[in-house]
Amino acid sequence: MMTMPMPSIDSVKVAVRVRPFSQREKNSRSKCVISMLSKTTTTIQDPKNPEHVKTFTFDLAYWSHSGFQKDKDGVLISADPSSNFAGQRDVFHDLGRGILDNAWQGYNATLLAYGQTGSGKSYSMIGFGANKGIIPNVCEELFQAIKNRERNQEYQVTFSMLEIYNEQVRDLLSRTKKLGGLKVREDQQLGFYVDGLTSVPCENYAQIEKLMEQGTKIRTTASTNMNASSSRSHMVVTIQFKQVFLDRHLTKQSSINLVDLAGSERQKSSGSEGDRLREGSRVNLSLTTLGNVISALADAAMGKKVLHIPYRDSILTKLLQSALGGNSRTTLIAAISPADICYEETLSTLRYAERAKKIWNKAVVNTWKLKEPRAENNKLQMMKTFPHLLNINEDPQLTGVLKYFIRAGSCDAGKAASNAITLQGLGILDKHASFTNMDGKVTVTPHSKCNVVVNGVPITMKTKLQHLVWIWSKAKFINRKFLMEELYQHFLDGGDSHEAQEVDPFWDPVEVVHLGSAHIWLQSLAYCMKFEEQVEFLNCDGLEEAMLHIHITSCSPTGQVHGEEDVVIDPLELLGKRIDFQIHIVQCLGIKWLKEDAKRGIQIGYRIYDLPNTLYTKPVWKIVNPQIEETVQFAALNVSQEFLNYLQTNALIVDLWGLQEGCAELRYSSQDFMVTGEGHIMVDTRKTATGMGTDQTTSNQISELYLKLLKLEQETELLRNINRALREENLFLKESLEKIGSVQEAHKPSSTLKIIEMAAQLPSAKEINQMCAQRASYDGELAKALKVYYQSMNMARGQFLRLRHYKPPVFDIIAYPEQIKAR
The missing domain is CATH 4.10.910 (30s ribosomal protein s13; domain 2)
Structure with missing residues (x-):
């Protein structure tokens, strides 16, 4: 049961941070127009009118522009005691610790980083090198505090990371990019949420650090004039923090949202063109919508009449609805540039932050009493102790809703209200049957001419009922x-x-339960690349059952893992050679099967390519996030084309099995597998019984044709690129001709001199004819090349198909058996 304490009404906390000059600003010999005379005021001076000075007052102002030096670890610190330089630890001490304090109290907390492109938002949020940002410091401090926890408390931390790019949501913890992005849905209680977002349970900071490193690599970045590695997307890191107080029967849950917004920019200063320009317009549109929401909320806080707050106008504002005017304690850090060439963007950022300061949020401590779960547990225990009946309905959602307990003694069941068990439905009489519960034994006796069926068999007399009687398939x-x-x-x-x-044929043992499957694509093995991933176990309903942490690495026969220098450019280089690889199952996280009943266990099984049986890990019992740490090495002594095709087009299916008391554990015998001299399991061991020499020759010819096809495909791609370039040149020539015509019509020659000048600026007729002739020659060359390509392609395909369906003649095998044996 969730308690409803009085809300805490707080305004958005706003901090401003100014960075040092960038290399671009140094090259432009920029001057500093920002000054911070106190820890709360920020002053900006108009470079065109130095007398025009504007001062803003916020909660905090951080001077990170000058007065710093690097220590031996590379951390930026104050150069002298009199310096007012604010480093990463200072920013975390004021903002990050406040977020953690709110989380420990049970409040939702949000930190937004806003500013123009290259103003230092990502540096403040994530950091660089030894200078860790707010996000890693918050995570590290959180787990450090959990280590000092009390014995009567439990803590759960889950981590998720997403980006909003071009109004599409992408899961940064999943390497598979979903077409069209993840969907944002709305729930009456949860509000807006991302459907299908990966949420990983974490036990320590090292796991979060690794997940952040993975997500940051995948995040969309691009180079602009303002920043060599500009973040082109909004990044949202969410940490769900749950505290369970066992002695107080209380649960607190808080959601920590750390948002690194994409950089706002002006096209003129950022130099965005083409895709960057279209992308920037969408980023600015998203930030404009955020600004409209902030303005509407600020007006509402000032007492003005606001008809509509446009939360639904963008994905970003949907997900930030609770952070802006909702159930959250929100902090905004505005990152600004000190340079005079960025005066307009900096002034816009400060005004943006000033409006955000006017927003008021109503944060509530998210607390649940454990009385209701305890009552539910008592009810479940009662269901296990006392025999009971469950209803069956045509609608599966209504089945099992009604429960009728058969208490000690005798009771009647039927339509009449006087019965202890009242049943409604067609064919049910007033007194339909009687139940007797004596010494834990339950019997049912149907009344005269009443239809009662037990386990599919109609009964007419007193019948003993047994627990867990099922119908076999x-x-x-x-x-x-x-x-x-x-x-x-x-x-x-x-x-x-x-x-x-x-x-005993009548004994029905407890069996293992298939909980779900995970699919791991093996394409990286075909290139001898290392694969590290956290994938989902999905059950039969497509819902997440657990998370699997798995490594698949290419290695030497001795088990030494290959590095980047061993990566193969073309998988065909592996044909006929030996390859070794390891499958390392590291950990299984958040297993719902064990959350439901801590006495259960799990096993993980998988089978790769042509193995005769499935490999299983050792059983693990009573651990929700078990460390598996099992590694198996495989070897393919003579790689075939079929095995290469398998690696490039198939996925390894890993099954999660649930164990329960009384069931037999899953096992496999090492004698079922062929092993190498080093003891590694062999794969790709299929051999052809007859015609091996002919098949080997055919296989070699097929490989050669396959290489030819690849080469022809590369030539096709080159011709397509040439064709694309010629089309662009053709379009340019057409535009030039149209420009000539429009200029001649718009400007009539007033003198011979103007005509000569205009003619000198435009291409001559001879040049235009040469350009057209050149384009025609290009088209002719392209047509010839395409004709030769398609002729070669048809010949290669014909040879390929003939070799594919080639079979050695029967009389050759009969007449020359010695030759076949020799082969």
Whole structure:
């Protein structure tokens, strides 16, 4: 049950940070127009009118422009005690610790970094090198505090990371890019959320650091005049922090949102062109929508009448709805440039922050009492202790909703309200049946002419009911039927009818449960590249069951992992050679099967290519985030084309199996596999029984044709690029001709001199004819090249198909068996 404490009404906390000059600003000999006379005021001077000075007052003002030096570890610190330089630790001490304090209290906390391109937003949020930003410092301090936790408290931390690029949401913790991006949906209680976003449970800071490194590499960046590595997307890091107080029966949960916004920019100063220009317009549009939301909220806080707050106008504002005017304590850090050439952008950022300062949020401590879960647990325990009936409905969602407990003694069931169990439905009489519960044994007795069915069999007399009586599937029953017949025949022959439990056809043992599967694509192995990923185990309903941390690495026969220098450019180089690789299952995270019942266990199984049986890990019991740490090395002694095709087009299917008390653990025998001299499992061991020499020749010819096809495809791509360039040149010539015509019509010659000058500026007729002739020759050359290409392609394909379907003549095999053996 969630408690509803009084909301804490706070304004958005705003801080401003000014960075040092960039190399571009140094080259332009820029002057500093920013000054910070105190820790709360920021003054900006108009470079065109030095007397025009504007002062802004915020919660904090950080001077990081000058007065610093590097220590031995590379961390920027104050050059002398009198310097007012603010480093990364100072910013974290004021802003990051405040976010952590809010999270520990149970408030949702949000930190936004806003500013123009290249103003230092990502540096403040993420950092660089030894100068860690707010996000890694917050995560590290959080786990440091958890280490000093009390025994009667439990903590859960989950980490997610996304980017909003061109109004599409991308999961930065998943290397598979979904077409069109992830969908943003709305829930009545949760508000806006990203459907399908990966949320990884983390036990320490090292895991988060690795996830952040992975996400930062995938994040979209591009170079502009303002910044050599400009972030072209909004990045949102979300940390879900849950505290469980066992002694107080209380749960607190807070959501920490750390947002690095894309840089706002002006096209003229950033030098954006083409894709960067279109991309920048979408980024600016998203930030404009954010500005409209902030302005509307600021007007509402000032008492003005606001008809509509445009949260739904962009993906960014949808996800930030709770942070702006909602249930969150929000901080905005405005990053600005000190240079005079960025005066307009800096002034715009300061005004943006000034409006944000006027917003008021109503934050509430997110607290749940554990009374309701305890009552639910008592109810579940009661269901296990007391026999009960469950309803069945045509609608699956309504099945099992009604529960009727059969208490000790005798009770009647039927339509009449006087019955202890009242049932409604067609064919149910006033007094339909009677239940008796004596000494833990339950019986049912149907009343006269009342239809009662137990396990599919109609009954007419008193019948004992048993717990967990299931109907077997047809396949299982047929299998057991033969065992029953054998047992009965053995009894007729005078044998003992009491069989051991393992061979008793009436004994139904507890079986392992298939929880879900994960798919790991093996294309990286074809290039001898290292693969490290966290993938989802999806159950039969397509829902996440757990997370798998797995490494697949190419290695030497001795087990030494290959480096970047061993990467293969063309997988065909591996044909006929030996390759070794390791599959290392590191950890399984957030297993729902174990969250439901801590006494359960899990095993992980997989089978690659032509292995006869499945490999299983050792069973792990009673651990929600178990460390598996099992590595198996495989070797393909003579790589075939089929195995290469398998690596490039198939995925390794890893299955998650659930274990429960009484079930047999999954095992495999090493004798089922062929192994090398080093003891590694062999794959790609299929051999052809007859015609091996002919097949080898055919395989070599197929490989040669495959290489020719690849070469022809590369030539095709080159011709396409030439064609594209010629089309662009053709378009340019057409525009030039149109320009000549428009200029001649718009400007009539007033004198011979003007005509000569205009004619000198425009291409001559001879030049235009030469350009057209050149274009025609290009078109002719392209047509000839395409004709030769398609002729070569048809010949190669014909040879390829003939070799594919070639079979050695039967009389050759019969007449020359010695030659076949020699081959």
